[in-house]
Amino acid sequence: MLMLSLKTAPDAAFFARTRNFSIALLVLFGVALALFKLYDVLMNNIMKKHQRVEQEDPETLQKVKLNRFFIENITNTASGKIYWKNVKDSYRKGGFIFIHMMNDNCVVIPERVFASTSEAAEVFDFINEQIAQNK
Structure with missing residues (x-):
């Protein structure tokens, strides 16, 4: 197909077709970008609207306990322990x-679950200390 288009002399109709095709392709690309942006805005609004309900829902409530032996993640249906020797690293x-x-x-x-940023920093330091001790 490429060889045929290179061997034939371009005519005025060919340029008109490629011009129309390019314009249509550009318009479709613009519409796709606008739809992606609209989807993003709508999803952000929905998430903001449901954020408070999801945070206060007792079914999704999780508790995390940290001590010098393990991390315990507790939900309504299950509880799991992760020992410090199985922790790779931590970061904020x-x-x-x-x-x-x-x-x-x-x-x-x-970090919003802590009373202050200094308390969050203390917990983070404790986590790093436990990781260093159990490597």
């Missing part, structure tokens, strides 16, 4: 404390 980012396990799972603790 974007208002959250991430505890990264050896099996690439993560325990995420939002």
Whole structure:
């Protein structure tokens, strides 16, 4: 197909067709971008509207207990313990404390659950101390 288009002399109709095709393609690309942006705005509004209800729902409530032996994650239906020797590392980012396990799972603790930023820093220091002691 490419060889045929290279061997034939371009005519005025060919340029008109490619011009119309390019315009249509550009319009479709613009519409797709607008729809992606609209979807993003709608999803953000829905998440903001349901955020309070989801945070206060007792069915999704999770408790995380930290002590010098393990991390315990408690929900309504199950409880799991992760020993410090199975923790790879931890870091703080974007208002959250991430505890990264050896099996690439993560325990995420939002910093908003702490009374102050200094309390969040103390917990983060405790986590790092336990990781260092149990390596």
